[in-house]
Amino acid sequence: MKQEIRICGFGGQGVITAAVILGKAAAVYDGLIACQVQSYGPEARGGAARAEVIIANEPIGYPGIHAADILVAMSQEAFNRYINDIRPGATIIIDPDMVITYEAAPYAHLVPSTRIAEELGNVVVANIVMLGAVTALTGVVSREAMLASTLASVPSKFKALNQQALEAGMTVVAGLSP
Amino acid sequence: MSTHRDRLRQAMGDKVQFVQGDDACAYGAILAGCTFFAGYPITPATEVAERMAEILPKIEGCYIQMEDEIASMGAIVGASWTGVKTMTATSGPGFSLMQENLGYAIMTETPCVIVNVQRSGPSTGQPTLGAYGDMMQARWGTHGDHEIIMLCPASVQEAMELTIVAFNLAEAYRTPVLVFIDGELGHMRERLVIPEDDEFELVERTCATSREGYRPFAAGENLVPAFAPFGAGFRTYVTGLTHNEAGLPRSASAPIHDQLVRRLADKILRNTDQIIRYEEFGAEECEIAIIAYGITARACRDVVEEGRQRGLKVGLLRLITIWPFPDEVVARWAARVQAILVPEMNLGQIVHPIREAVAGRCPVMLQSKIGGELHTPTELSEALEELRCQVC
Numbered sequence: 001m002k003q004e005i006r007i008c009g010f011g012g013q014g015v016i017t018a019a020v021i022l023g024k025a026a027a028v029y030d031g032l033i034a035c036q037v038q039s040y041g042p043e044a045r046g047g048a049a050r051a052e053v054i055i056a057n058e059p060i061g062y063p064g065i066h067a068a069d070i071l072v073a074m075s076q077e078a079f080n081r082y083i084n085d086i087r088p089g090a091t092i093i094i095d096p097d098m099v100i101t102y103e104a105a106p107y108a109h110l111v112p113s114t115r116i117a118e119e120l121g122n123v124v125v126a127n128i129v130m131l132g133a134v135t136a137l138t139g140v141v142s143r144e145a146m147l148a149s150t151l152a153s154v155p156s157k158f159k160a161l162n163q164q165a166l167e168a169g170m171t172v173v174a175g176l177s178p
Numbered sequence: 179m180s181t182h183r184d185r186l187r188q189a190m191g192d193k194v195q196f197v198q199g200d201d202a203c204a205y206g207a208i209l210a211g212c213t214f215f216a217g218y219p220i221t222p223a224t225e226v227a228e229r230m231a232e233i234l235p236k237i238e239g240c241y242i243q244m245e246d247e248i249a250s251m252g253a254i255v256g257a258s259w260t261g262v263k264t265m266t267a268t269s270g271p272g273f274s275l276m277q278e279n280l281g282y283a284i285m286t287e288t289p290c291v292i293v294n295v296q297r298s299g300p301s302t303g304q305p306t307l308g309a310y311g312d313m314m315q316a317r318w319g320t321h322g323d324h325e326i327i328m329l330c331p332a333s334v335q336e337a338m339e340l341t342i343v344a345f346n347l348a349e350a351y352r353t354p355v356l357v358f359i360d361g362e363l364g365h366m367r368e369r370l371v372i373p374e375d376d377e378f379e380l381v382e383r384t385c386a387t388s389r390e391g392y393r394p395f396a397a398g399e400n401l402v403p404a405f406a407p408f409g410a411g412f413r414t415y416v417t418g419l420t421h422n423e424a425g426l427p428r429s430a431s432a433p434i435h436d437q438l439v440r441r442l443a444d445k446i447l448r449n450t451d452q453i454i455r456y457e458e459f460g461a462e463e464c465e466i467a468i469i470a471y472g473i474t475a476r477a478c479r480d481v482v483e484e485g486r487q488r489g490l491k492v493g494l495l496r497l498i499t500i501w502p503f504p505d506e507v508v509a510r511w512a513a514r515v516q517a518i519l520v521p522e523m524n525l526g527q528i529v530h531p532i533r534e535a536v537a538g539r540c541p542v543m544l545q546s547k548i549g550g551e552l553h554t555p556t557e558l559s560e561a562l563e564e565l566r567c568q569v570c
Contacts, residue, residue, distance in 0.1 A: 020367060024196035027369035034196070036367040061480035062555050063366055063473070 002056040003140050004065045007130070008082055009074030009098070011049045014127035018072075019051030021153050022131060022141065026055040029145035035060045048077060055140055070138055072130050074098050074113070079105075091138050093130060109137060109173060116168050122158075125165035132169020143170065182237065183375060189236040195370045199337045199363040200267075202370055203293045204229030206341025207265045209372070211380060212291070213239035214264040216253035218246050218272060221305040222361035223295035226267035247272035251279035254290045258283075259416065261385075261407030263345055267293035269361075270312055271302055273319070280354055281320035282418045284442065287395070287403065289348035289383055291341065293357045295364035298550060307550025308362030310472055313527040316356050317501050323439050325446040327453055328356040328501040330471045334368035339378070340498070346381035347453060351445050352402050358500070360523065362552060363473045386412055395438075396423035401445035446502055455498035456507055460486050464493030466566055467515040469508065469532055471497040474521050474553055481558045492562060500528065508535035517569045519561055521545040521553045541569060 005022065007015045016038045027034035038051040052065045067087045072094075073079035079099045086092065092108040097115055102108055113129035128150060135146045147166060154162045180188070187193075190205055197205075204226050207215070215230040227243070234241040240257070244250040247268050254264035268276065273294045283290055294316070298309040312319075316328050327347050331337040337359055344355040386392050386404040394414040397403045403423075406412030415425035420435040428434045446453065460482050470478045475496040485492040495511050497504060508531075512518065517540050520529040529544045536542055545561045547553050 020196065023367055027196045028192075028194050034367075034369065036196070037362065038365065060368075060476075061483075062477035062552065063362070064552055064554065066554075 002054065003069045003138070004067070004087075005053045005055065005070040005072070005134070005140065006050065006065055006068040006082055006085070007052075007072040007074075008048070008050040008078035010077070011047045013049065013074050014124060015049045015074065016051045017153070018127040018131055019053050021128075021149050022134065022146075023053045023055070024153065025141040025145040025149035026053070029148045030141050032057055032141070033060055035063045037063050048081070050078065050082070070134060070140065072134060074126070074130065076100060093133050093137065095126070095130075109133065111169065111172055113169065116172065117165060120161060120164050120168065122161060125162055128162050128165035129169035129172075132166040132171075133173045135166075136170040136173045186233075186237050187372070189233040190372060193372050195372070196367050197334065197370050198225055198365050198367050199331070199334050199359050200225035200295060200365065201229050202334045202337035203267065203341045203357060203359070204233065205370065205372060206338040207263075207291065207345065208233055208237070209338070209378070210263060210342045210345035212263040212265050212345065213237065214254065214257040214262050215240070215266065216242045216244050216250045216257070216264070217266045217268065218244050218250050220269045220272050222297055222308070222364045223267045223269045223272075223293065225364070226293055226295070230265070247275035248279065251276040251283070251292070255279055255283050255286070255288045258288045258290050259408050261405075261410070263289070263291075263349070265291040265293065267295065269295050269297045269305075270299045273312055273315065277315075277319040281322060281324065283354040284320065284324045284326070285418045286416050287352040287442070288354065289352050290354050291344045291348055291357060292354060293341070293359070296358060296360040298548060304550050306361060308360035308364070308473065308523065308552070309548065309550065310358075310360055310474070310523040310527070311548075312358070313500060313524065314530075316358065323443065325443045326356060326501045327351070327353060327446060328358055328499070329455070330358050330498060330500050331363070332471075332473060332475045332496065334363070334366065334370050337363065338370060338372075342378055342380075343455075346379065349381045349383040350402070350452075351449065352383060352405065353446065356501075358472070360473055361550075393423040394425045395421060397441060397445070401441050401448065450502050450504075453499055453502060454504045454507070456504055457496040457498065458493070459483075459496070460493035461495075461511070463491050464514070465491040465516045465570060466519065466562055467493045467495055467511050467517075468519045468521065468558070468562070469495045469497065469511070470521055471500060471528065472523070474523055477553055477555050477558055478521065480555045481562065484555070485559070485562065490562075490566075497528070503531045503535070505531070505535040508532055509537070509539075512536040512539040516540055517565045518542045519545060519558075519565055521547070521558060521561070523547055523552070541565075
């Protein structure tokens with residue numbers, strides 16, 4: 001098993017944090033092998049941001065991504081840039097409020113993560129909503145590992161909010177209203 | 179009551195973590211007993227300093243942010259003379275500034291560790307991207323005849339393990355030791371398992387026991403003088419000038435200089451079997467070999483594994499110790515393969531000592547890549563195929 005996951009958006013959306021939490025869920029809590037690399041523009045916010053995670057059950061050599069098995073796009077620019085670097089049958093998850101034009105991926109899963117996070121009271125957890133969706137749709141890590149990793153990665157006063165965000169992401173892709 | 183080792187583990191956090199190569203270097207230093215870090219933050223090495231700044235105050239250690247890298251190197255040399263284990267971390271531009279005091283550490287036989295998280299040069303180059311452009315500077319960047327020890331990890335776990343080894347070698351041979359990674363590995367996250375104390379070895383410098391007739395730079399059979407820390411009551415004079423066994427300047431004496439500088443080189447060259455580390459993969463029935471080091475070796479391993487599954491006779495020699503250079507290991511491979519591919523994230527540096535060791539036994543092809551991207555498995559496979567067509 002080897003899964004290559006690319007999470008992309010703009011700086012400030014927490015795409016790197018999301019990738020770190022995902023990698024940690026796999027490597028620390030699910031006992032898998034994981035490797036996470038990132039790239040970001042010089043701007044703290046607003047520049048293009050991209051983070052990649054490889055999750056496997058055997059040692060990972062080359063740490064780069066050839067073509068993503070899972071693509072999470074949280075901005076139009078990121079979607080346009082990476083939609084062609086995917087494997088056939090890849091799972092594509094987009095935020096339809098941020099990615100308006102997605103004809104290139106008609107089968108994408110639409111997860112309004114920003115709107116859900118706003119409804120929960122804090123837009124910063126949009127990335128965690130996406131992680132919930134990734135977990136429920138792909139099973140690349142277990143729900144338990146994802147929850148443990150998320151709670152271990154956020155300040156204690158935000159644990160409840162992050163758990164709600166994660167669960168909302170898992171629920172929305174099951175077709176239920178969060 | 180918690181012991182110092184307990185507090186040190188507490189300060190590092192969980193036993194199993196998902197952290198960066200830079201963090202791993204800091205953890206390795208802490209596990210090795212490093213209690214003094216002086217540095218000047220620089221991308222992509224800053225996280226080493228960040229971790230040390232977090233941990234050292236919790237274990238009664240000392241973190242100092244210096245005004246520049248010249249001072250950083252000076253501080254770790256001075257602190258080491260108080261008897262503690264010391265480290266600094268930097269990237270290319272800072273490593274350039276450290277060259278003068280690196281030579282001073284060699285000449286004064288001062289144990290210390292320098293981590294270089296390489297980025298592209300010359301000058302400030304590409305701060306956020308990886309490169310291996312300082313490999314030869316590490317060897318000859320400081321002036322004068324000398325030997326140096328340098329280790330090149332390829333994973334986050336190995337970055338921690340080899341930093342511990344670096345401290346052990348620094349202590350054993352009383353010399354600065356370099357740990358070289360790059361921006362990509364420095365910022366890459368992988369699982370790190372912090373070992374228990376009984377799972378790794380720690381070496382401490384041999385200290386002088388008797389003040390009677392003590393000569394600070396007189397070495398016995400192992401060529402490494404016994405160390406007397408400042409404040410222990412020994413009379414020690416430390417100078418970068420050519421000095422006699424008492425440590426006193428004798429800079430006009432040819433025999434004293436000859437004896438001193440040869441001893442400094444020989445204490446490393448006569449112990450290469452203790453210092454040189456490497457990893458072989460597919461060494462048996464190998465026609466085309468890749469010789470690689472650092473992060474590049476990871477993709478090479480993929481390519482060799484995949485190639486052997488397809489029946490290709492390919493192998494990988496991963497160099498872990500770069501300096502002193504493992505000539506004999508390379509020569510042994512050269513004697514039984516038909517060609518060697520050397521992928522490097524520079525315009526050709528380690529390919530030179532490789533060619534010297536191969537000594538014409540087989541063709542050696544350099545595959546350079548600069549600009550901040552890693553060699554991909556596809557590029558490596560194509561280069562291997564090209565080489566195979568040429569010689570097989």
